[in-house]
Amino acid sequence: MADNQISGKIPTELGNLVNLIYLSIENNYLTEVIPESFAKFQNMQELYLGKNKLSGTIPAAFLGNLSHLSEFDLSNNLLIGEIPSTIENCKKLQIVDFSMNNLSGAIPTQLLGISYLSILLNLSHNSFSGNLPPEVGMLKNIGTLDISENHLSGGIPENIGDCSSLEYLYLEGNSLDGIIPSSIASLKGLLQLDLSRYNLFGSIPQELQNNSVLEWFSASFNKLEGEVPMHGVFQNANRVSLTGNDRLCGGVAKLNLQRCPPKSLKKRKHHVGRKLIIIIIIFSIAFILLLSLVLTIIIYQIMRKRQRKASTDSTIEQFPKVSYQELHHATNGFSVQNLIGTGGIGFVYKGRLNSEERVVAVKVLNLQKKGAHKSFLAECNAFRNIRHRNLVKIITCCSSVDHKGDDFKAIVYEYMKNGSLEEWLHQNAEQQRTLKFEKRLETVNGIAYALHYLHYECEKPIVHCDLKPSNVLLDDDMVAHVSDFGLARLVSTIDGKSNIQTSSMGIKGTIGYTPPEYGMDSQLSTEGDMYSFGTLLMEMFTGRRPTDAMFKDGHNLHNYVKIAFPNNILEIVDATLFSEENDHLAVTTDVASDLRPNVERCLSSLFKIGLSCSVESPRERTNIKAVIAELNIISKALAD
Incomplete structure (x- = not known):
C-alpha cells in the first residue's frame, strides 16, 4: 500500500493478519502511534512504515515479537523516545532505518549486538546522545553505518576497525572529539568516510592513503593539524573535503593548504621560538608599563574611528582584490546601458572584468540607505566559506572610495545569463x-x-x-x-x-x-x-x-x-x-x-x-x- 495518499491512523485490526511476512505502507499520510496489535506479526520478515507522520514511541512489546524480521524501515516519521532494548529479539535483522525522527537517549548496545546486521544501520538525523558505544565493533558484517546529525559525544572507538565489511561510514554532525583512530585505516573495503563538523584534533592517519578503494573523505570543520597524505584518495582534491582546519598543511597543490615546515627545522624552530617568546614578553611588559596610559587613550580613539573599516576588511580579506577603478571601467562608468537590476539597497550592473576575462554582475550598494553597510557585511560573511552548485558564486567584494572620495561598497557575482x-x-x-x-x-x-x-x-x-x-x-x-x-x-x-x-x-x-x-x-x-x-x-x-x-x-x-x-x-x-x-x-x-x-x-x-x-x-x-x-x-x- 506504499506511495499512496492514505491518511488517518493505522487501524489496529491490521494486526489480525498474523501470517503476513511482508507489509509496506510507507510514503503515505498516516498519523498517530504504531498499533500495539503489530506485536502479532510474529512471522513478519519485511516491514516498511517510513515516510509518514507516525508519532509516539516505538512499542517495546511490538519489537520483542518480531523475531523473523530482516528489513525494518521507520524513517521520516515523528517518533520520539528511546529504541527499546527488546530489539535484541530481532536477531535476523539485516537492514534497519530509523533516520529522520526525534528518537533520543543512548544507542542501545542490544541493537549493535545483532550479528545478522549486514546491509544498513541508519540512525541519522535524530537526537541520540551519549557516547558511541564500543560495541559498535561487533558489527563485523555491516556494509553501511550512518549515525550522522545526532548529539553523540566522546571519542570514536578504536575498535571501529573491527567492522571489517564496512563500505560507507557517516559520523558527521555530532559532538565527538578526540583523534581519528588509526584502526579506520584497516577497513580495506571502505569507500566513503565522513567525519566533518566534529571537534576532532590531531592528524589524519597517514595509513589512510594506502586504502586503494577509498573514493571520498571528509573531515571539514574540525581542529586537525599536521601533514595531509599525498596518495590514494588524497591525490584528488575533488574527493577530499578539509575546509575549516586551519592548521593542516601539505597535501596536493589543489587543496590550497599551507606548506609544512621542513622536518629538520622543527626542533630548531621550537627552541628558537621559546627564546623569542621570552624576549617578546619581557620587552612587551616594559613597553606596556611605560606607555600604558598613553596607548590606552590612543587605541580607544583609533578603534572608535576604525571599527567599521576593520570589520569590513576582515570580512573581505580572503576574496581577490578589486578596485573601484576596475569596476568603474568594467561597467562603462556604471552606465544606464549596463544597468540590469535594482533592489532595495543598491543597483546591479553587467560588466566585464579584464583581470578575470569574464562577464560579471556588480551590485553597488547605496550606502545612504539604512542597513546597507550591514547588508554588505552579511552577504560577504555568508560567502566566506560556502560553495554550492545552486548558490550564486561571489567572485569578490570591494570596499573602497569612489572618485569623489566617498565610501564605495560593491559585490561582484557570477553573471547569470537567463535572469531571475x-x-x-x-x-x-x-x-x-x-x-x-x-x-x-x-x-x-x-x-x-x-x-x-x-x-x-x-x-x-x-x-x-x-x-x-x-x-x-x-x-x-x-x-x-x-x-x-x-x-x-x-x-x-x-x-x-x-x-x-x-x-x-x-x-x-x-x-x-x-x-x-x-x-x-x-x-x-x-x-x-x-x-x-x-x-x-x-x-x-x-x-x-x-x-x-x-x-x-x-x-x-x-x-x-x-x-x-x-x-x-x-x-x-x-x-x-x-x-x-x-x-x-x-x-x-x-x-x-x-x-x-x-x-x-x-x-x-x-x-x-x-x-x-x-x-x-x-x-x-x-x-x-x-x-x-x-x-x-x-x-x-x-x-x-
Whole structure:
C-alpha cells in the first residue's frame, strides 16, 4: 500500500493478519502511534512504515515479537523516545532505518549486538546522545553505518576497525572529539568516510592513503593539524573535503593548504621560538608599563574611528582584490546601458572584468540607505566559506572610495545569463518564453538543495531570510542559483534550539514571503526559510504572487491552494505549465486527459509540500530534509 495518499491512523485490526511476512505502507499520510496489535506479526520478515507522520514511541512489546524480521524501515516519521532494548529479539535483522525522527537517549548496545546486521544501520538525523558505544565493533558484517546529525559525544572507538565489511561510514554532525583512530585505516573495503563538523584534533592517519578503494573523505570543520597524505584518495582534491582546519598543511597543490615546515627545522624552530617568546614578553611588559596610559587613550580613539573599516576588511580579506577603478571601467562608468537590476539597497550592473576575462554582475550598494553597510557585511560573511552548485558564486567584494572620495561598497557575482525566476514566472505581453513543468520541478529541486546546504551542511547553519523568485537566478543551462544574502544570518544550535548570532533589524525579508512570526519580533530560524520556500513553490505552480490583488481580507496564497487541494488542483495550476506558446487555455479537468497520468499526482504532491512548509506554526513546518526526500520521489515518479 506504499506511495499512496492514505491518511488517518493505522487501524489496529491490521494486526489480525498474523501470517503476513511482508507489509509496506510507507510514503503515505498516516498519523498517530504504531498499533500495539503489530506485536502479532510474529512471522513478519519485511516491514516498511517510513515516510509518514507516525508519532509516539516505538512499542517495546511490538519489537520483542518480531523475531523473523530482516528489513525494518521507520524513517521520516515523528517518533520520539528511546529504541527499546527488546530489539535484541530481532536477531535476523539485516537492514534497519530509523533516520529522520526525534528518537533520543543512548544507542542501545542490544541493537549493535545483532550479528545478522549486514546491509544498513541508519540512525541519522535524530537526537541520540551519549557516547558511541564500543560495541559498535561487533558489527563485523555491516556494509553501511550512518549515525550522522545526532548529539553523540566522546571519542570514536578504536575498535571501529573491527567492522571489517564496512563500505560507507557517516559520523558527521555530532559532538565527538578526540583523534581519528588509526584502526579506520584497516577497513580495506571502505569507500566513503565522513567525519566533518566534529571537534576532532590531531592528524589524519597517514595509513589512510594506502586504502586503494577509498573514493571520498571528509573531515571539514574540525581542529586537525599536521601533514595531509599525498596518495590514494588524497591525490584528488575533488574527493577530499578539509575546509575549516586551519592548521593542516601539505597535501596536493589543489587543496590550497599551507606548506609544512621542513622536518629538520622543527626542533630548531621550537627552541628558537621559546627564546623569542621570552624576549617578546619581557620587552612587551616594559613597553606596556611605560606607555600604558598613553596607548590606552590612543587605541580607544583609533578603534572608535576604525571599527567599521576593520570589520569590513576582515570580512573581505580572503576574496581577490578589486578596485573601484576596475569596476568603474568594467561597467562603462556604471552606465544606464549596463544597468540590469535594482533592489532595495543598491543597483546591479553587467560588466566585464579584464583581470578575470569574464562577464560579471556588480551590485553597488547605496550606502545612504539604512542597513546597507550591514547588508554588505552579511552577504560577504555568508560567502566566506560556502560553495554550492545552486548558490550564486561571489567572485569578490570591494570596499573602497569612489572618485569623489566617498565610501564605495560593491559585490561582484557570477553573471547569470537567463535572469531571475521572477522574470520567467511573471512575463509581460511582449515576452514569449515559458517555463514548463519539468523545468520548474528541476528549479524547485535546485532551490531545495541550496537550502539543505545552508541549513545543514555549513559549519554553522545559515538562514537566508529573503527567499523569493527574484533572488533565484538561472544560468546558461537553466540551473537555479539562490542569490542575495544581504539579510543572511549565521545560527548556532544549542540543545536543539536555534540562536541568532548577529542582531537583526526591522522586518526581515519581503512581504508575502516573510513568515508571520517575523512580524512579531520572533527569532530568525530555518523554519522561516521553509515558509518562504513553501510560498515560492506554490507561486511557481499557480503563477500567483503571494501579493496578488485577489488575496485580501485575510485570504492568502496558502488558503488559495488549500481550498483546491487535493481534488481541484488543476483549476489553480498556472495555465502556461502545459500549454503551447500563445495558447492560454487553463489546465482543467477537461484537458487533464492530455497530461501524463502521473503528472497530476506529482502536482498534488508538490502542492502538499508547499502547504506543509507554509503553515502558520513554525514547529509544524516540514524541514528541508523531508522536502528533498519527497522531491526525489516526485522526480522519480515523473520519469517513470
